[in-house]
Amino acid sequence: xxxxxxxxxxxxxxxxxxxxxxxxxxxxxxxxxxxxxxxxxxxxxxxxxxxxxxxxxxxxxxxxxxxxxxxxxxxxxxxxxxxxxxxxxxxxxxxxxxxxxxxxxxxxxxxxxxxxxxxxxxxxxxxxxxxxxxxxxxxxxxxxxxxxxx
Amino acid sequence: xxxxxxxxxxxxxxxxxxxxxxxxxxxxxxxxxxxxxxxxxxxxxxxxxxxxxxxxxxxxxxxxxxxxxxxxxxxxxxxxxxxxxxxxxxxxxxxxxxxxxxxxxxxxxxxxxxxxxxxxxxxxxxxxxxxxxxxxxxxxxxxxxxxxxxxxxxxxxxxxxxxxxxxxxxxxxxxxxxxxxxxxxxxxxxxxxxxxxxxxxxxxxxxxxxxxxxxxxxxxxxxxxxxxxxxxxxxxxxxxxxxxxxxxxxxxxxxxxxxxxxxxxxxxxxxxxxxxxxxxxxxxxxxxxxxxxxxxxxxxxxxxxxxxxxxxxxxxxxxxxxxxxxxxxxxxxxxxxxxxxxxxxxxxxxxxxxxxxxxxxxxxxxxxxxxxxxxxxxxxxxxxxxxxxxxxxxxxxxxxxxxxxxxxxxxxxxxxxxxxxxxxxxxxxx
Numbered sequence: 001x002x003x004x005x006x007x008x009x010x011x012x013x014x015x016x017x018x019x020x021x022x023x024x025x026x027x028x029x030x031x032x033x034x035x036x037x038x039x040x041x042x043x044x045x046x047x048x049x050x051x052x053x054x055x056x057x058x059x060x061x062x063x064x065x066x067x068x069x070x071x072x073x074x075x076x077x078x079x080x081x082x083x084x085x086x087x088x089x090x091x092x093x094x095x096x097x098x099x100x101x102x103x104x105x106x107x108x109x110x111x112x113x114x115x116x117x118x119x120x121x122x123x124x125x126x127x128x129x130x131x132x133x134x135x136x137x138x139x140x141x142x143x144x145x146x147x148x149x150x
Numbered sequence: 151x152x153x154x155x156x157x158x159x160x161x162x163x164x165x166x167x168x169x170x171x172x173x174x175x176x177x178x179x180x181x182x183x184x185x186x187x188x189x190x191x192x193x194x195x196x197x198x199x200x201x202x203x204x205x206x207x208x209x210x211x212x213x214x215x216x217x218x219x220x221x222x223x224x225x226x227x228x229x230x231x232x233x234x235x236x237x238x239x240x241x242x243x244x245x246x247x248x249x250x251x252x253x254x255x256x257x258x259x260x261x262x263x264x265x266x267x268x269x270x271x272x273x274x275x276x277x278x279x280x281x282x283x284x285x286x287x288x289x290x291x292x293x294x295x296x297x298x299x300x301x302x303x304x305x306x307x308x309x310x311x312x313x314x315x316x317x318x319x320x321x322x323x324x325x326x327x328x329x330x331x332x333x334x335x336x337x338x339x340x341x342x343x344x345x346x347x348x349x350x351x352x353x354x355x356x357x358x359x360x361x362x363x364x365x366x367x368x369x370x371x372x373x374x375x376x377x378x379x380x381x382x383x384x385x386x387x388x389x390x391x392x393x394x395x396x397x398x399x400x401x402x403x404x405x406x407x408x409x410x411x412x413x414x415x416x417x418x419x420x421x422x423x424x425x426x427x428x429x430x431x432x433x434x435x436x437x438x439x440x441x442x443x444x445x446x447x448x449x450x451x452x453x454x455x456x457x458x459x460x461x462x463x464x465x466x467x468x469x470x471x472x473x474x475x476x477x478x479x480x481x482x483x484x485x486x487x488x489x490x491x492x493x494x495x496x497x498x499x500x501x502x503x504x505x506x507x508x509x510x511x512x513x514x515x516x517x518x519x520x521x522x523x524x525x526x527x528x529x530x531x532x533x534x535x536x537x538x539x540x541x542x543x544x545x546x547x548x549x550x551x552x553x554x555x556x557x558x559x560x561x562x563x564x565x566x567x568x569x570x571x572x573x574x575x576x577x578x579x580x
Contacts, residue, residue, distance in 0.1 A: 016377035023384065070369050099372040101419070102365060122372055122412040124380035 007033040009062035011043040013071050028132035040074025047089050058088050064138040069098040080112045091145035223248050224340050227267035229258035231276045242329050255279025259287050262294045274303035282317050289318050298339040364422045379408040417544035424551045429469045436464035439474050440498045443481045461499035466576045468556050476552045479545040480511040487515030514569040
């Protein structure tokens, strides 16, 4: 059976971190296509089919979204809130991928129903290991919500 | 003919309700008259000293005292079982303050909790709960702890004054007192309380800024480190064959540097977190906590030859999470600095000095020169080279902060190559 690989949605403003994530996915042999948004507004434009993504089939959800907390324009938490508030996107699995280990951030992420909260390790080997674990869990183990027919 | 209009509608808005630049002298005169009137029989012709809130400004003299933050008149709670005295002082204060007069300490306590007065003025000898008892209760409760308290008593003399102040009163006034003195002291303590409030607000502001700073450090300083580490690693992995040994060595050094910087950032953040998180004290077993820490150390280095002695029944009141961090650091240090001994000896126990429990962690490790003991607890100060014993120099600074937040002290005794002992108390008198 051929399974069309759903994309991974990466919301990350830092170009280095984005490139490292791509390298890590590559090393972890995760072959899903990667779609990247650079700020909170772009992220929501993609998911809701607005702006430069106008007309996109919104029901075509990514397999998972990796969401940074510190983002220009709209913060990660605001993006998370908007995703959860919209019927079309509210089931999208969202992993907060951040450098912040502050209790306050962890609490507000879970308050807004993040599926997971993962710390970006500074050490690259650990970063690759983390991405590998995430890939295994979310692309292989985890059964995603059923696709919505619109 | 001159027409004087009534009301305020014809006046420009900025002239209505504007405060007078100079205080009227009428008020002071009124106080003297009142003081004299008090001694006349049937002096009930005076205006009601407790005006209802909406009318307060209409019946009171112009303000001389600084108002409270909300712009309202300061509220004074006044407790005395003697009805004459209660009435007299109430009238003295009513010109400038809203006064709530009550006949005993229990009523005062209830009112203090309920009405949050700006100052409490209380007689010492009262039924049900006396002035000292009231003071003690006010100081225990977080809601009333910062309210200035002035004790009024018939007991004159230095000894009573000292007794009152030692009980935690802000001021002590012996009867008979002059009306002017009472007013001056009330005004002073209200002003001091206002300044303290302002300081507290400034401090809170500074703390918030510090928090924002740590937050930004945790995010922004880590990202470039990750880039440096990762791209160095990518170079090694993908181009390692084309690089000679020396080039690879340089890249390894770059990576080691980023790891160290990352550890420093983490430690710095943890240290600042120690100060920010609220303290939750409970009864804890230090013996149990220490055993857990040591078990963890054993698991990490099972091959070490160690003799560890943890005394039974060590307990204290403290924040379990923070005390655990302190023990992880102290026992972890003992573990680390004994690594080069053929046999490691570590002891955790208690000595009783007077009525204070003194805990200690003793080891037979590398020790240090007591001449440098003063530097030991400052952040990032190390007495050993990284190549001898690795570390960031934040552990003991963290321990000291935890101990001092518990109201305890920490000190040390050591000698080079003869081991070290760290003593600490947890502010727990028994």
